[in-house]
Amino acid sequence: MSIIIHGGGMTGAILALMLFKLTKGDLEISLIEQHSPYCCDTQLSLNTYPPHVIALSRGAYYELIRVNIDSILSSCSTVIKQVEISEYNRLHKIFINAQDHQLSELGYVIELNIFRKKLFNFLQKKSSVTIYCPATLKKIKREKKKNIVTLDNGHQIVSKLIVAADGAYSTLATNCGMKWFRYNYQQIAVVSKITTEIPHFGRAFEKFTEHGPLAMLPMSNNFNFLIWCISNKQQQEVSRWNKKKFSQELQNIFGWKLGKILNIETRCFYNLWLTRAQSHISHRLALVGNAAQNLHPIAGQGCNLGLRDIVVLSKIITQALYQNIDIGDYSVLNTYQKHRYLDQYRTIKITDGLVRLFSNHYLPLIIARNVGLFFVSYSTILQRLLVNTILNWKTD
């Protein structure tokens, strides 16, 4: 049997890997990706491409280790040992230390460019995996028993199932008539690689500022990765700031926990939307990752949720394959859909709730935030709950 994965981002490439490992080469896998992972065109980073760096929960990281890519992962990841959560100009802070919870780490920061290159290198050597890259899908014909896909280079691929892993604006799913719920947060994320005077020592920071949340994630070679959410209105002003002005403003808001901000690399801007596909499936089609849902980065859950999509889908496909059931059959896809609903609903609710709570200047909500941070900072039970939420890795 055969499967086509459309989109070789984080979720598409890892899905190919998981399926390869689980089916031990018994499933023919075609991966279609428009941009070569070896291409270093920085323009790709602007909105059309994911940020260079993302934080993965401890659970997600260990799920990836289970597919034996330890060496690939460790070469592009930095451990998060402590998370500090605070609100701008207010007293209460929450410190979550891995050690206090008898853990060696709370999560990992993954450098996506390096990870994708290594993953593509690995997949390219597998005989049951064919990578079409750079390539795009030109036409899809979904028949009763199979899909027929034509690529822009004229090549045709036939498969039982096609997976849309082509991101939030999935052209494949759009062509297949899928619809999304979309909500514009009217916010922009500014991301950049930052050098600071003091090493991060594995510390990650999340600060809720007047304008939106700001995260500073630890990276290799003591760089930090900034994700700063601002309102649409501020984008023009912020994009006019030169490096010096940006540094000063960031220093004012972030403070001196990492000492002086010494350098800021190219800044990229992302429009922030919540999107949710009306369904995870359609005829011989399954949606995963950002194609299924696209979240605000406030809680760093987008990729984590997408990874849970592919863990579930790969297990269901493997089971069907070895029971000699058509992997694109409605019953198989419906099992996938049923298993994803609750996790998707819950994660979207929590993330969206946090965005609304922390972007609001309504007095009762400001009080609620402070009371919340105050209680969590003094209560071990509440801290344990928060840690469990951060570490959470349940696929249904």
Ligand SMILES: Cc1cc2nc3c(=O)[nH]c(=O)nc-3n(C[C@H](O)[C@H](O)[C@H](O)COP(=O)(O)OP(=O)(O)OC[C@H]3O[C@@H](n4cnc5c(N)ncnc54)[C@H](O)[C@@H]3O)c2cc1C
């Ligand atoms: C600022 C920011 C910070 C974030 N931080 C975190 C975090 O800390 N933790 C976390 O879990 N998540 C985070 N996320 C979310 C995370 O980046 C995404 O959830 C994740 O990258 C989605 O991966 P994906 O593979 O599903 O989609 P994408 O990354 O969008 O990949 C889609 C792939 O499909 C390809 N493609 C698209 N169209 C076509 C086509 N027509 N033909 C061929 N190929 C095509 C693209 O080139 C791309 O490679 C963050 C997001 C943002 C914006």
